[in-house]
Amino acid sequence: MRATLVTLKKSASSTRWLARQANDPYVKGRIGADAGGVTYRSRSSFKLISLLDKRFPKVIVDLGAAPGGWSQVIRRKARPQDLVFALDILDMEPLKGVEVLKGDFLEQAIQKRLRARIMEGIYGGALVHPDHRDHRMVDLVLSDMMGPMTGNKLADVRTSLDLVEAASAFAFANLKEAPRVGKGDPRSTGGHLVIKFFMHPDMVEFQKQVLEPRFRKVAVPKPKESRKESSEAYFVCLGYKGDPNRL
Ligand SMILES: C[S@@+](CC[C@H](N)C(=O)[O-])C[C@H]1O[C@@H](n2cnc3c(N)ncnc32)[C@H](O)[C@@H]1O
Structure with missing residues (x-):
């Protein structure tokens, strides 16, 4: 059969359409599940998510907040x-x-209460069944927590490690995850985490083994406002990717 101009045009445009579909991260997202494990039926779902993202509140958690300097900022x-x-x-x-x-914060009950308040703040009386609520809604977790110095270096470092671990575990359970789609995807880049810690060899390991696999970038800047002799520092972790064991 001879191809007419119409059928030629049609097949060229459908080839282009197929190629575009094959490279479209949103369409790919339909095939696999998104970061929250939800599979959407159409590209339109992502358009709505992107629209809502601009309106949905960002959620920021400040741990060890008193007297409130960071919260003010x-x-x-x-x-x-x-x-x-x-x-x-x-x-x-x-x-x-x-x-x-x-x-x-080291008590599970207070972490549960905080989480409940976050969900209440986001959804309030909205008619969203708890099973359908997105439980990873936090954009930024800050922890400046530090226990009172006892003078016993070992005990102080131990407390600091406990606080770092608790803040990280909370962040891993509640931060928004970056969607597992191609580079340049305009959707959320994943939540961020900033934690104060005391310099200690265990913290170097913690950075390598626990933080780096979970975030797009981890840096340890020393703010110029920190005293030189102080052994405190901050992990600045950007773009939560989720648990690498689940990838
Ligand atoms: C350096 S201060 C925070 C200063 C604060 N970021 C600001 O800008 O005002 C450390 C705070 O961590 C708090 N903290 C220490 N251990 C804590 C814990 N287990 N749970 C909650 N807060 C804790 C302390 O009470 C203290 O207020």
Whole structure:
């Protein structure tokens, strides 16, 4: 059969369409599940997600927040609709636009309460069944937690390690995960984590074994405001990718 101009045109454009479909990360996303394990039926789902992302509140958690210096900075930098949660074992004076919780972060009960408050802040009375709520809704976890110095270096380092581990575990369970799609995808890049720690050989291992596999980038800048002789430093971890054992 001789190909007519119409059939030639048609097959050229459908080849182009097929090629575009094959390279489209959104279409690929339909084939595999997205970061939250949800498989969407059409490209339109991603358009809606992207629209909602701009309107949905960003969620920021400030651990070891008292007296509130970091929360103040966050509140000033955040948009009015963003949700800021501050937690400390000590009392903290109320701060406008910041939900303050009191409790020992090393206790599971307070972590559960914090998580419940975050979900309440995001969904409020919205008619979303708990099973269908996205439980990875945090954009940024900050931890400046530090126990009182006892003078016993070993005990102080141990406390610092416990706090770093607890803050990281909370972040791993609650940070938004970067979608596992091709480079340049305009969707979320994954949440971020900033944690204070005391320099110690175990922390070098923690960075290599635990943080680096989970984040796009991990840096340890020393803020010029930190005292030179101080052994405190910060892990700045960008773009949570999720648990590498699940990849
Ligand atoms: C260096 S201060 C934080 C300063 C704060 N980022 C600011 O800008 O004002 C460390 C805080 O960690 C808190 N902290 C220490 N251990 C904690 C724990 N187990 N749970 C919650 N907060 C804790 C302390 O009470 C203290 O307020």
